[in-house]
Amino acid sequence: MYYIEVMSVFLFLLVFGAIFAPFLGGCLVLLLVLFILGSLIVFFSLNFIWFIIAGLILYSAGFIARFYKWYHLPDYNEYISLHPQCKLDTGVSCFKCSSDKTLHAGLFNKQSKLRYYICSSCKTMLFRFKVLQ
Numbered sequence: 001m002y003y004i005e006v007m008s009v010f011l012f013l014l015v016f017g018a019i020f021a022p023f024l025g026g027c028l029v030l031l032l033v034l035f036i037l038g039s040l041i042v043f044f045s046l047n048f049i050w051f052i053i054a055g056l057i058l059y060s061a062g063f064i065a066r067f068y069k070w071y072h073l074p075d076y077n078e079y080i081s082l083h084p085q086c087k088l089d090t091g092v093s094c095f096k097c098s099s100d101k102t103l104h105a106g107l108f109n110k111q112s113k114l115r116y117y118i119c120s121s122c123k124t125m126l127f128r129f130k131v132l133q
């Protein structure tokens with residue numbers, strides 16, 4: 001019956017890779033996870049279902065934590081009224097270090113519609129915005 005476990009590890013990795021590849025990128029991570037998961041299962045003879053459950057819990061916890069953090073960021077208008085000195089002709093500046101170099105990032109991956117601006121000097125999260133489409 002050993003091949004069933006091997007098959008389920010393989011299937012789990014496919015799902016895991018599909019979810020995490022945009023964040024982590026590359027098959028190096030996938031190989032590492034394969035190695036760690038495989039050795040855990042072999043060494044502790046754990047039931048595979050617990051890995052799926054633990055993975056799902058960890059993933060949803062991370063998902064919720066990220067969204068919660070994003071949701072509590074000010075939006076553009078709130079940011080300007082909180083930090084009026086940060087409004088520039090060309091855009092906005094960072095309220096911490098006053099750098100005018102900002103970049104935006106997606107919440108869950110590069111193409112995410114939920115985005116936020118971060119200061120490129122001190123990496124402070126500045127404000128959130130949504131891509132409408």
Ligand SMILES: [Zn+2]
Binds near residue numbers: 096097099
């Ligand atoms: Zn800054």
